[in-house]
Amino acid sequence: MARIFVIDTPTRPIETPVLFPVNNTGHRGEGNGPEYWTEIPDMKTMLLNAHLLYKSSILQTLMAEGLHRHYTQDGVFFIDSGGFQNRTSDLTIDPIEILRIQESIGADIAATLDIPVLPQENTLTQKHAETLRTCVKNALITLQHREREDMLIYACIQGGDIRAMLNMVDYLQKRGQFDGFAIGGLVPKRSDFQQIVDTIWAVRKRIGDAPLHVFGLGGPSYIPLLVYLGVDTFDSSSYLRAGSKRVYFVPGQGSVDFQDIGKCTWLPCVCPVCSAHPCNEVREDRRLIALHNLWMIAYEIRKLKIAIRENSLEPYLEQRLKPNPLIYGAYHYAKGKIRGFT
Ligand code: GUN
Ligand code: ZN
Numbered sequence: 001m002a003r004i005f006v007i008d009t010p011t012r013p014i015e016t017p018v019l020f021p022v023n024n025t026g027h028r029g030e031g032n033g034p035e036y037w038t039e040i041p042d043m044k045t046m047l048l049n050a051h052l053l054y055k056s057s058i059l060q061t062l063m064a065e066g067l068h069r070h071y072t073q074d075g076v077f078f079i080d081s082g083g084f085q086n087r088t089s090d091l092t093i094d095p096i097e098i099l100r101i102q103e104s105i106g107a108d109i110a111a112t113l114d115i116p117v118l119p120q121e122n123t124l125t126q127k128h129a130e131t132l133r134t135c136v137k138n139a140l141i142t143l144q145h146r147e148r149e150d151m152l153i154y155a156c157i158q159g160g161d162i163r164a165m166l167n168m169v170d171y172l173q174k175r176g177q178f179d180g181f182a183i184g185g186l187v188p189k190r191s192d193f194q195q196i197v198d199t200i201w202a203v204r205k206r207i208g209d210a211p212l213h214v215f216g217l218g219g220p221s222y223i224p225l226l227v228y229l230g231v232d233t234f235d236s237s238s239y240l241r242a243g244s245k246r247v248y249f250v251p252g253q254g255s256v257d258f259q260d261i262g263k264c265t266w267l268p269c270v271c272p273v274c275s276a277h278p279c280n281e282v283r284e285d286r287r288l289i290a291l292h293n294l295w296m297i298a299y300e301i302r303k304l305k306i307a308i309r310e311n312s313l314e315p316y317l318e319q320r321l322k323p324n325p326l327i328y329g330a331y332h333y334a335k336g337k338i339r340g341f342t
Helices: 050-054 058-065 083-087 095-105 126-144 162-175 193-206 222-228 238-244 272-276 279-284 286-309 313-321 325-339
Strands: 006-008 013-015 018-021 045-049 076-080 109-111 152-157 180-183 212-214 233-236 247-249 255-257
Touching: 018 045, 018 076, 018 286, 045 050, 050 058, 050 076, 050 095, 058 095, 076 095, 076 233, 095 109, 095 126, 126 152, 126 162, 152 162, 162 180, 162 193, 180 193, 193 212, 193 222, 193 325, 222 233, 222 286, 222 313, 222 325, 238 247, 238 286, 247 286, 272 286, 279 286, 286 313, 313 325
Parallel strands: 018 233, 045 076, 076 109, 109 152, 152 180, 180 212, 212 233
Antiparallel strands: 006 013, 247 255
């Protein structure tokens, strides 16, 4: 199922698997993360959230300049709707307003406005049915009102169980020509590996060759599993969150707290950050930690792509995931499903 796939975006083709790092533009629109897109050649991609931009003063700048002039001309920008905020804040904006923001700032890929289904939600309730109806309606409205034909539109998929999600996929595929699908609602379920594997696998099979994005699970431990399941693109703010908590991604392994690293002159990494800055400088600067963390993800994705090309993904994952029993178990569970699929 793992694949290398080319997605033709308005800016340029991208070769999957691809991470869209979440660029936290902050409340006043001034980012507090590193300008990774100027540092890491493999990471000229970014995920921003239309609803957060709408509430931020940076929106005017982006409307005037466009994302590409503001950040980088050859950047590929995935603009999420902000559906994730739908349950936590006062989202009053409608799907067409979100679409207009996505189109006018120059998004390459836009996700439709969804309402996340929470893990504890009962799928037999009226409220669940209502939520899914709104997701479907919003997705179709977005497609009907598109003004930029070149911008890719991904339908957000939600559902309290797999049956509900697949129903949504079937309905949307029948009614509209979406450029891809994006699975939402998985972040709160992220420690239920079995459910995550079942869900992604079911949707991946159902959508044929269409591009598949998974929201919010693009951290260093989940990426190998997502790639194995045939997910094309993913996003994550893990590099930033880890940076602020002084958590350092260790090359080829998991992550460690800087407190546990102890005294050292140089870190055990030769990325441009750790080559130029001794241990104490990296430790003191959360932007440097975040940038190093993204370099590690870039390294991981390169290795995954090489393994796919060399037809050696399974042996690679076997040794790569072994130190992490939870992900290792999830990988074996996924392997069983994939092997049973003909
Ligand atoms: N980011 C993380 N989870 C979600 C989700 O469920 N929907 C959207 N649109 N974005 C997300
Ligand atoms: Zn490093």
